[in-house]
Amino acid sequence: MDGPDAGCAVVAGSRRRRSGTPAPSWGSPGRARGVLKPAAASFRREGRKRFFILWKTGIRIPVDYAALDDREVVILACKGREPAFRELLTRYEKPVFSLVFRMVRDATLAEDLAQEAFVKAFHALGSYDPKYKFSSWLFKIANNLTIDHLRKKQLDTVSIHGSPHARSNEEAEESQITVTDTSETPEEYTENRQLGTRIEAAIGHLRPEYRTAVLLRHVEGHSYEEVAEIMEVPLGTVKTFIHRGRSELKELLAGVAT
Template structure:
């Protein structure tokens, strides 16, 4: 008897994981579709290099999807994959000691083309030229301020206020006590407020 299954787009993460475990290739693709942007955004804002962020995102997905059998359903899939991505970013930052990075492109880029290719691309929304200038100025300033935060503050603030994750989930993702996560987020907001003060004047 043919088994009727709900469309993947309407299924929960857990249902999709179960279908991936049963060998349904489309389920793997759906997990990539759901998480490629949040994971890539987090990694890009952590390492500030498009090519590197893409490599780390690829590493994250390959690791997660090849270990889908070991995923424990009592945790949220999003927490699990963000944890793998954050580990990849932190490992990279530790290796390279790239705690503060250039906003205008990869610090390893040597030619103008390479700088352009690795620079932060903001705004694939429809914007007027004025909007674009304003958004670039504001977005650029806050992106620069985020880049200057300590990596652990950066992870916390991005997960909380850009990805909209709950404090408890962030504590789970980063394996930190809840109080530490709150402290990091408060400190990060303070640093951002100070860094953006010149825009208000």
């Protein structure tokens, strides 16, 4: 996959070179001999050693992408390094799929939306602001795509017991909303399963914004601030979404547990 050009925000925001320092060559053909090329070396950042770039004539040592933080990987992705794109995909493929899967409850659809989210993110790396977490920026893209799909298709297929389209027990367990207790009796288990079915239907009736906020906060475990960043709305709006979502759930579930 070809990456975006070097106009990426994280590259533009990097420290300027000192006057007279040769511009780095990233191994592109046609460079004159004698120009310094970056190789890998270790330097200390945030209390630990990382492998990154060392100026050394004519020598290039492979970068240890797994040892870099997200921002550093994005910098290399902006320069068109395919291993950098693969590293970002490795780190976030499962979390993005999980987020989308919980919202649409269909494995095939979740795969398609997650793939679309990565394609869109990789083509928009230039708009990423390194002041924020890359994961939140990526989740925001995935969330927006999923919300748009839910609105267009008017899906209400949230499942508290896991997707009926799950291809394995592990996949179903990862997508379920737990309302049971390991110490419950068989009778309590049956009651909780019935309650879960009602909750499943109730969540499916929430408007997409409320559903997303409730799932991100109470199922995915994100903080209010993270939910606001992912949904790209003010913190107060997130709290309103969650409050109204809870209120609607209470109305929809009135008398169910009594």
